[in-house]
Amino acid sequence: MPRACRVCRRRSSSARGPTRSRRSRRRGCEPGSPRVVTGSPETSRSGDGIRVLGGWRVRAGLVAGLVALALALAAPTVPGLVEIVYARGLYPPLVTGLASVSGLVTPSLIDPLIVLLAALVVRAGWRAHRALRPRGRLVAAAGVCVRVASAAGAVWLVFLLAWGLNYARPHPARLLRLGPPQPDRFEPLIREIGRRLDRLRAELPEDADGVVLIPPDLGAWDRHLAPLEAETFASLGLPAIRAGRAKWLLSSPLSRRWSVSGFYGPLTGEPTVVWPPAPASLPFVVAHERAHLHGIATEDGASLFALLTLWRSPRPTARYAAWLSLWTSLRLPVEGRHPGVRRDLVAIRRHVERWRGVEWRLAWRIYDRWLRTQGIREGARSYAGAAPLALQYLIDRGLPAPIASAGGEFLGDGGEQLAPVGRLGERPARAEPPGHGKEVEQARPAAPRDGDDPDVR
Known part of the structure; x- marks a missing residue:
């Protein structure tokens, strides 16, 4: 039976094939397209529904x-x-x-x-x-x-x-079976963190501007931190991923405008870092993004595991990057700190302000909404949750015990091993394992003030 093109309505024989008029070509009618018999509204409506749903x-x-x-x-x-x-x-x-x-x-x-x-x-x-x-x-x-x-x-x-x-997944506080927050023990711990930060900074080399000198060799840092991070996860009874490599992000110019310093590619398994990195931040950013590779999705959890990894490193620059990041997350004043620490923090702030675009707040609002849709109630503010998590971990497990060499460097095959130090190392009763009992309540960090830079990782 002769059919009619559903676009131009011109009849064609099945033996001769469909006829294409100038009008049908202009409107997108192609040879071999489905044909319907004209004059049947029911068939036409049914065809519309099928075409809308596609193949x-x-x-x-x-x-x-x-x-x-x-x-x-x-x-x-x-x-x-x-x-x-x-x-x-x-x-x-x-x-x-x-x-x-x-x-x-x-x-x-x-x-x-x-x-x-x-x-x-x-x-x-x-x-x-x-x-x-x-x-x-x-x-x-x-x-x-x-x-x-x-x-x-x-x-x-x-x-x-x-x-x-x-x-x-369960929150990292439950994965690590941390005890309840003990804010009354934070103050002496923070003083010790400040002393370690100053002591490490005094030993590190500087560039011509007096800023700590950490070579931006991404490959070397990745090769150094990858096995340390795998050891960290394995020692805590968590799956360790021993694959993947950190890479520079090709869209770094755009990411810098949004005050982003790193990104994990979930579809490719790639931890990526923005070029150029902020001063004194490259080791922490690499460890943070690799923590995402290990399956830690929350930002506070990734920062915590980055700290645990860097504290294992025998390199003073890696440990300094960890303590500096923790001090920054605590949002404490820098008065009384080593002059080099103050110079480093000023250099980081200038780096962020230099590259930041006018749309950075909008970008972070979008990311904040995305995190909330994934069940992170704090949204982008979850970055600040790494500080109370790290403090509670240090209270439960103790401060890293530095091993000083004759030359003043903290060296050793195992780097800084976690061990109790004084009363800060006292271990409270173990919390219930993941999936049992009530969820561990976290200390709520102070909300960032308007105009403050987010703790971007």
């Missing part, structure tokens, strides 16, 4: 989005199950494979991957608009929305399986 790829993406939604809603309600099944079961081999593949190349893969995914979403929407435009604006708009939702659903599911479910 099996579009429908598969929609199903993936529904699965991702179900996982995102259910996972936070069972953190203990997520820890056992995902964090200690599925995630380690999965991220090891991703990180091993991405580590074969030197450039960061997360930047071009983000651009590629965005381009594919735009392309899918544009193709849907062109194909459905002859059916009317409403049908075309619906087709675009369906295809964008399909692509977003597929990416969302991949993100959750590749890394995102780590947001549903």
Whole structure:
């Protein structure tokens, strides 16, 4: 039976194939496109619905989005199950494979991957608009929305399986079985932190401006910190990832404008660092992003594990970067500190102000909303939670015990080993393991003041 093109309505014989008029070519009608018999409104409406939903790829993406939604809603309600099944079961081999593949190349893969995914979403929407435009604006708009939702659903599911479910793990305070906060013991501990910070700074070399000299050799720092971080996680009974390499972020100029110093690529298993790094910050940023690679999703938890890693290092510059980051997170005055410490903090502030763009607050508001959607109630303020976590850890487990060499350097095969020091090292009763009893309550850090720089990592 002769058919009519659904665009130009010109009849064609099945033997001769479809007829393409100038009007059909202009409106996007292609040979071999589905044909409908004219004069049947019911068939036309049914065809519209089928075209809006698209083919099996579009429908598969929609199903993936529904699965991702179900996982995102259910996972936070069972953190203990997520820890056992995902964090200690599925995630380690999965991220090891991703990180091993991405580590074969030197450039960061997360930047071009983000651009590629965005381009594919735009392309899918544009193709849907062109194909459905002859059916009317409403049908075309619906087709675009369906295809964008399909692509977003597929990416969302991949993100959750590749890394995102780590947001549903128990909080690091429960993973480490820390005791309840003891603010009355913070003051003597903070004084000791200040003394260690000053003592380390007095031994370190400086550049011509009097700022601590930490060479920005990312590869050397990554090779040094990767095994230390794996040892840190293994010693705490957590899965250790022994793959992956830290890389410079290709989009560093844009990230600097947003006051971002590092980024973890969950789809590629890549810890990335913004170039150039702020003074005295490179070791901490590398350790922080590698903590994300180990499955620590929260920012306060990643900062805590970065501190624990750097305290193990035999390099004074690494330990100094840890103590300086902790002191900055405590938001304490710098009066009375070593002059070199004050110069370093001024250099860090000038570095951030030099590169910051006018849109940095908007970027951080967006990131704050993203963290809240992942179950982080504090949002971007969760960075400040690393300080009380670290203080409580030091109270529970003790301060790192430095081993001084004859030359004044703190050296040794194991670096600074955690050991009780005086009354600060007294161990309280152990908390309940993850998934049992009440969640450990954290000391709430002071909220950042307006105009303050966020603790960007």
